[in-house]
Amino acid sequence: MARGRPVEANVRMRAIELIKSGMPRNAIARELSIAPSSVSRIAAEEELSFDRANQTASATAARQHDLKVRRLELIDELMAKAADHIVAIDQPFLTFNIGGKDNVYTEHTLDRAPTGDILNLHRAASLAMKDARELIHDDDDEGVAEAESMLMNLILELGLHEDE
Numbered sequence: 001m002a003r004g005r006p007v008e009a010n011v012r013m014r015a016i017e018l019i020k021s022g023m024p025r026n027a028i029a030r031e032l033s034i035a036p037s038s039v040s041r042i043a044a045e046e047e048l049s050f051d052r053a054n055q056t057a058s059a060t061a062a063r064q065h066d067l068k069v070r071r072l073e074l075i076d077e078l079m080a081k082a083a084d085h086i087v088a089i090d091q092p093f094l095t096f097n098i099g100g101k102d103n104v105y106t107e108h109t110l111d112r113a114p115t116g117d118i119l120n121l122h123r124a125a126s127l128a129m130k131d132a133r134e135l136i137h138d139d140d141d142e143g144v145a146e147a148e149s150m151l152m153n154l155i156l157e158l159g160l161h162e163d164e
Contacts, residue, residue, distance in 0.1 A: 007034055007038050007042065011032050011034060012042055014032060015028055015032055015034070015038075015039055015042045016042060016046055016048070018031070018032075019039070019042070019043050019046070019048045019050070020048065022058075024050065025039045025040060025043075025050050071135045074132075074135055075132045075135050075136060078128045078129070078131050078132040078135070079128070079129065079132050081124075081125075081128045082124075082125040082126075082128035082129045082132070083125075085121045085122075085124045085125035085128065086121070086125050086158060088113065088121055089112065089113060089118050089121050089122070090112055091112065091113075092109050092110065092111060092112070093109070093110040093111075093112055093113040093114070093117065094107060094108075094109050094110075095107065095108050095109075095110060095114075096108075122158075125158070126155065129151055129154065129155055130155075132151065133148060133151050133152075136148055136151070
């Protein structure tokens with residue numbers, strides 16, 4: 001079998017370091033500008049291997065961390081939406097109508113939302129907090145019980161719970 005040009009000693013030493021650090025073969029080849037087969041040959045000569053199990057475990061742990069971060073972001077967004085809905089209950093409320101034979105636009109500002117809209121805002125806030133609570137259950141680490149307790153107290157204080 002024909003072999004390519006020999007790998008310089010300093011490149012070979014760097015390849016050995018990168019293999020030991022767990023870097024993938026093709027990434028080492030790109031970084032050192034040598035053929036992937038050269039990296040494989042160096043690993044074989046040094047009795048080193050590319051441990052896919054460690055790489056897979058690292059990738060899985062990184063993905064789990066990314067998902068946990070996203071869940072926390074979603075919890076924050078849901079709680080902010082719930083707070084917005086609760087605040088909107090006591091804000092001035094614009095009502096409008098388009099009607100009559102001339103399709104005239106009329107509007108009125110009420111001191112607060114009508115009863116039906118208040119009920120809808122309560123439901124929206126309650127659903128957002130329940131969704132946040134479910135996301136908290138996805139993470140089983142410390143502080144979950146405290147966060148759940150805080151959410152339940154908030155739900156109960158706001159009267160947003162439903163008898164199930």
